[in-house]
Amino acid sequence: MTTTTTRFLIVGGGLEGLAIAWSLADQGETDVMVVERDTLCSGMTGKSSGVVRCHYGNPSLVAMSWYGVDIFTRATELFGDDMAFQQCGYVVGVGENNIAPLEANVAMMQEIGVDVSLIGHDTMAELWPGLHLDDFAAFAYEPLGGRGEAYMAGMAFAAAARRLGVTIKQSTPVAELLQGEDGRVIGARLASGDEIHADTVIVAAGPWTPALTAGVDVDVDVQAQRAQLILVDQGAPTPVVPVLSDLAGLSYICREPNGELLVGNSDHSAPQYIDPDNYINRADESTVDKVVMKLGHRLPDMPDPRITSSYVGAYDVTPDYNPIIGPSPVDGLFLATGFSGHGFKISPAVGKLVADMVLTGTTTLKHVDPQDFRYSRFAEGDLLTSLHPYEGAGEMR
Ligand SMILES: Cc1cc2nc3c(=O)[nH]c(=O)nc-3n(C[C@H](O)[C@H](O)[C@H](O)COP(=O)(O)OP(=O)(O)OC[C@H]3O[C@@H](n4cnc5c(N)ncnc54)[C@H](O)[C@@H]3O)c2cc1C
Numbered sequence: 001m002t003t004t005t006t007r008f009l010i011v012g013g014g015l016e017g018l019a020i021a022w023s024l025a026d027q028g029e030t031d032v033m034v035v036e037r038d039t040l041c042s043g044m045t046g047k048s049s050g051v052v053r054c055h056y057g058n059p060s061l062v063a064m065s066w067y068g069v070d071i072f073t074r075a076t077e078l079f080g081d082d083m084a085f086q087q088c089g090y091v092v093g094v095g096e097n098n099i100a101p102l103e104a105n106v107a108m109m110q111e112i113g114v115d116v117s118l119i120g121h122d123t124m125a126e127l128w129p130g131l132h133l134d135d136f137a138a139f140a141y142e143p144l145g146g147r148g149e150a151y152m153a154g155m156a157f158a159a160a161a162r163r164l165g166v167t168i169k170q171s172t173p174v175a176e177l178l179q180g181e182d183g184r185v186i187g188a189r190l191a192s193g194d195e196i197h198a199d200t201v202i203v204a205a206g207p208w209t210p211a212l213t214a215g216v217d218v219d220v221d222v223q224a225q226r227a228q229l230i231l232v233d234q235g236a237p238t239p240v241v242p243v244l245s246d247l248a249g250l251s252y253i254c255r256e257p258n259g260e261l262l263v264g265n266s267d268h269s270a271p272q273y274i275d276p277d278n279y280i281n282r283a284d285e286s287t288v289d290k291v292v293m294k295l296g297h298r299l300p301d302m303p304d305p306r307i308t309s310s311y312v313g314a315y316d317v318t319p320d321y322n323p324i325i326g327p328s329p330v331d332g333l334f335l336a337t338g339f340s341g342h343g344f345k346i347s348p349a350v351g352k353l354v355a356d357m358v359l360t361g362t363t364t365l366k367h368v369d370p371q372d373f374r375y376s377r378f379a380e381g382d383l384l385t386s387l388h389p390y391e392g393a394g395e396m397r
Contacts, residue, residue: 009198017204019351031163037173047313048150056385063367064349071348089242090145102361224314235304283310
């Protein structure tokens with residue numbers, strides 16, 4: 001048995017843990033170790049759809065996404081890797097019932113400086129020819145949005161962090177967090193029996209976080225919500241089109257690099273929870289049926305459509321579908337979890353926010369209030385909700 005020491009121990013080598021490692025190193029703090037039980041980004045990061053949008057109803061999230069757009073746009077310059085970011089644009093379309101929140105959200109985003117505008121049916125028809133638009137009443141367009149690849153982003157953060165001196169250990173599961181006599185978290189015991197002692201332990205273990213923190217009596221309200229994704233070949237390659245959040249049909253549609261379509265669900269009215277270590281990795285029949293119906297409605301002229309494959313991931317959801325980023329009630333333990341299906345676009349900002357907070361107690365990220373993501377908000381009944389929620393899609397924060 002060995003004991004090593006580090007200033008910051010990050011548990012979880014997924015996108016968020018690696019973004020945090022890179023940001024700490026980028027700020028000059030390289031006494032950092034990441035431990036990952038399997039291989040890097042083998043958790044839910046590998047399942048991400050990678051949509052990049054700034055459309056949120058909360059200023060902190062808008063600003064964090066906008067920060068992400070800047071980092072993804074400059075990824076090659078910063079990391080020597082483009083993170084497969086395709087700046088194909090992003091559109092959200094709403095029905096009559098949601099025009100007012102759409103306009104209010106766009107105004108709020110514009111105040112923060114996001115490049116977003118309301119567009120009409122004619123422009124939308126030019127952006128995506130063949131899309132059925134009659135049941136949309138209004139659209140917001142972000143020309144700088146699009147899609148990236150979460151796995152590649154995580155690996156680019158990891159490579160950059162390593163170059164700067166961060167230690168990353170794979171196949172290194174944490175068995176339990178260690179507490180000192182005063183209750184402070186002082187490190188972790190690995191499954192091998194070895195110990196790593198740290199001034200601060202940052203747990204970024206996605207849906208596996210509650211199992212780790214329960215051992216030190218920190219109850220993290222995160223559940224693994226099933227997300228089913230379906231890939232469709234239209235019968236001819238889809239040209240480059242924006243990512244579409246369809247708030248009339250409650251789904252989202254993205255073009256895959258090979259011209260297929262990736263269709264996801266935005267209806268969280270009947271969530272299903274799964275064991276993130278044991279689930280069936282394909283969509284069920286009723287979901288496939290719904291996608292066929294919704295996509296057939298939205299793209300009535302697909303030449304020869306067929307479903308090519310499907311898969312399942314788990315969103316690490318909190319009660320308000322927003323992350324927990326901040327100190328836990330136990331000293332020495334910092335949390336970055338509960339990204340609720342929208343942790344990709346904000347990952348560069350999550351890295352900076354956590355690094356700023358653990359190094360200085362606050363953040364220099366503009367328009368971001370770290371208190372928004374505090375652990376205690378659930379017990380206080382002060383959930384982080386949208387200022388301008390969408391009817392039928394309240395979880396689109
Ligand atoms: C299906 C799906 C679609 C998504 N689509 C989008 C999108 O379009 N846009 C967007 O912005 N976001 C999206 N997201 C969200 C985003 O991808 C995630 O928030 C992000 O990738 C999660 O990263 P993470 O590091 O928090 O978690 P994970 O990637 O799950 O990483 C946690 C890591 O912790 C490790 N771990 C667990 N227990 C231990 C232990 N005991 N010891 C050591 N290591 C441990 C795991 O092995 C894992 O690698 C999506 C998520 C899913 C699931």
